[in-house]
Amino acid sequence: MVLIGVLLIMIGFVLRINSAVVVTISALVTGMIAGIPITSIITQFGEAFTTNRYMSILLVTLPVIGLLEKNGLQQQASKLVSKIKAITVGRVLTMYLLIREIGAALGLNSLGGHPQTVRPLIAPMAEGAITTKYGKLPEKEQQEIRAHAAAVDNIGLFFGEDIFVAVGAILLMNGFFEQNNISADPISMALWGIPTAIFAFIVHAIRLRMFDKRLNKRLGGK
């Protein structure tokens, strides 16, 4: 059964074996079980790997971000935020969530991103918002804040995206329905993404406020 490949992935993740190794083994095993000759599997590896080079586009941002970080970009971002009165981690991240989600809804996906925005700017800003109040952060809280910064980028992007008509997802769904002789309208599809987008923002904004309260309790109580 070809599903053994899926099973291998789940086992591999649970056993904490290196993900790259797990994925590769799963691909090889699945291909072999499906009766694909090994040379063909390896060729498919090569083809898919080459076709999907665009997924590693973040590499192109490394020199810029690296150079700026060496010159103190993260510290500058942190300082900038710490000057804002009544700023909190939750407020910084909620603001970014809003910008990211609205940006994505307008087709401006490049407004954010993990290597070029979250790491050098948003995460330091979130940390800066709280270090002014409580001084140096314990490691646990620092990790928590950074993970939240990354999460906000993803949530804003995912739930804002499908409101933009020309986005890949809408085009995919529209094309799929057309191929199956079902009439569909991309604009209508995009508009019906709005309820979920609003709900996602509200839910996560509430969670960010709760995060603020937790942080204040943990750090202020000491």
Added chain:
Amino acid sequence: MIFSVEMIYILMGIIVLGCSLYIFTDRTNSRRWTTGSFYLIYSITLMFGKIIPPFYIGLMVIIMVLIIAGGGLKKSEHMEESITIKEERRKRLGGRLFLPAILIPILTLAGSKLLADVKIGGKALLDPSNVTMVALGLACLIAIIVAMWMTRGTPTTAVKESRRLLESIGWAVLLPQLLATLGTIFTNAGVGTVVSKAVTSIIPEDSLFLIVVIFCLGMTIFTMIMGNAFAAFPVMAAGIAIPFLINQFDANPNHIAAISMFAGYCGTLMTPMAANFNIVPAALLDLKDKNHVIKVQIPTALAVLVFNIILMYFLVSLGI
């Protein structure tokens, strides 16, 4: 076209090549030969992917994974610079540091929106097959020139700093491409058909609510397995949405489309298979727990999933 996607891949390859060369010469890394080779091979697949036959690229991929499996990839020690030196540099440049960073999204947007259809001498300026990528690549080129001029840094410094960042991402840099490869193999091996058959066999044909639940949950789980919702949609839509929701219950495809894709995205938020969103950022942010981002996202993902199920159920059952 004048600026093609291949040029951007070559740029990516050159950056990684530079990193690998610095690793080879770093005597403090006890695994510098295997680690350097890893990145060297990767840079070759990036630069010459179109030229080298796929079979050999496939072999190179396997060699890279073998290096990982054998523990040959070791992070070099990077001297953390003293805070005072960094603070001096920061004070010198202050807010101007943001300029090159902001240039990246601004120029990418300008390039991809305004220059998308520009032609010079009959040739398209930006590669039509992926305008955004070419725009981003060119934006980063311009940004690095501005950054070097502003910080008085040299290309050598830029490559050294790239190396620091690249090594912190480590083997995870391969994951997005590997997962896409896995998706292709899964599709070619018929995994999608098996899953959709299994799912459709357990659907009770009369309960609209259960069909909606299984459809949305199916999107989520399939996305978690494949790592991307785009792969899940055709399988779930063909297996459940069309025969049951649209044909049997007269659902409006426009309504259920976005909601179902969002159900898929809830899955993307919860799976390590979506490496670009969940694992690579964890490495970039030096998180000890590489699943930390996922853990933060799970409550929101589940809440939105429940909302989607309820919303879709009401839309279809009320015939809106």
